[in-house]
Amino acid sequence: MAEEKTKVYELSHVTKIYENEGKKFTALKDVSLSVYEGEIFGIIGMSGAGKSTLVRTLNRLEEINEGTVSFYNDIIGDLKQKDLRKIRQSIAMIFQSFNLLNQKTVLENVALPLKIAGVSRAKRREKALEMLQVVGLEDKKDSYPARLSGGQKQRVAIARALAADPKVLLCDEATSALDPKITEEILELLQTINKTRNLTVIIITHEMSVVEKICDRVAIIDNGVVAEVGEVSEVFTNPKSDAAKRLVLPGQDEKNINPYDCSNQGAKVVRIVFDGFSAKEPVISTLVEDTGLKVNILSANTKSVGGKGYGQMIVELPKGEKEQETVLDFFEQRGIQILEVSA
Amino acid sequence: MDAYIKEAIIKGIWETIQMTTFSALFAYVVGLPLGVILYVTAKDHLFENKAVNAVVGFVINIGRSLPFLILLVLLIPFTRLVVGSSIGTTASIVPLTVGAIPIVARMVESSLNEVPSGIIEAARSMGAGPLFIIFHFILPEATPSLLLGGAINVATVLGYSAMAGVIGGGGLGAIALQYGYYRYEKQVLWVTVALLVIMVMLIQEAGVGLSKKVRRA
Ligand SMILES: Nc1ncnc2c1ncn2[C@@H]1O[C@H](COP(=O)(O)OP(=O)(O)OP(=O)(O)O)[C@@H](O)[C@H]1O
């Protein structure tokens, strides 16, 4: 971090233990992380990793057993009920199942947080309409949620979440019940809102593509432990923890990657990293077509996520310095990282 | 059918409607809050309270397991205390109300339990307090189901009101007993039975219709 950024959340050594009929289960173990103002922060992990538990500690829907969760200058766990409710008005949340009230119109749903905040009827209506405009659903204001599609429901939920001008938006699998196209639209909406309203967004998901598409930083959570936190581009290209590798490079552990099996001793070998490279283009065959040069693939470990390629290849470059430069240029032009060069 | 019997039947219909309406009304005045208490004090709910939940639940279960006819007899002294008499239409409203309260409370509880927990979660995340959640989230969402349960409860009270005729209550039940059983006038018996069936059906239809009308999902 070069510049001083304001911390929205600071979690330090958070531990959560569920207790049911005497049986204890540690859902979060010593979780420490910070979320900064204005960023889109992703939390990704396998099912049961503790993502929902983690996000629910952020507005104290879940009490924690150890550690602290700070929201700006408040330690959430120390707040009295009354103050907690006040602070929750600035921590909006959207859900996988939308959780709209079926018996209330779209407009009434959106106005609910304002009603809780004690805003007058006329102002509630005005603000709710404004929020519906933000999500592009003014014309549905008098509809009931049952008449809306999943994507529209989530838009209403987003409008409702924004109504009371929150400082942060928590999204628990907000796109998991939606098809890819609608997911894309909702993510774009979240991104727009993040930019135009400078709203900090925290996204819980099990989908790599969601993180890849809109998150600035990501935390990988595995078995209740934060395995890795960092810039998305960094974590996805260069996963360090086993959990991150499993997510980013599934089906193969680092240990199993082919030992360098060069065809001739002393050849130049590079590791190229795909970081959201268009998976539709066959890179290696394009290389051959464009340059007439061939590389020897020693090991490949790539994965297509949402039409983009991730992972790495270890290739042996052709002989001759000029040829090698051509190949490296080709990769560079395509935004493919050349991470490690060995001779 | 003799004119005086016809007159008696018409009076009986009127009495039955009175008994049912007032008993159901009073039963809801007490039973609805009791049902809400049962719901909010249950495990993991807004005002989780084992003791209150257990005590209220226990009393309600006793009330529900007692056969209504026995409750009628048991309540005679109480009815006298409240209305000054233990026979007649007004008097039978007391045991009918008492008998319906536990039924109403359980029905309300089960309607409230149908509200998805996600709605309550959303409400809490918005910073709503427990009372706000009950009045502005849970009860409105449960309204269609409450109305449906209401129709079933009113129909049950109507059936009970016919039983109240046995121990000196008025209404169609008393007529069926007097003419149909003691005097063995079959025609009167069948007419009263038919009227009771029609009334139950009307109540049921009205309840379903109303519930459908207000249901938005
Ligand atoms: N109320 C509870 N009591 C006991 N254990 C619980 C409770 N809630 C969650 N858990 C356990 O805690 C772990 C983490 O649950 P959590 O819901 O946070 O996972 P998740 O990462 O959100 O998973 P998913 O992707 O399936 O939603 C799971 O193993 C789950 O079984």
Ligand SMILES: [Mg+2]
């Ligand atoms: Mg979850």
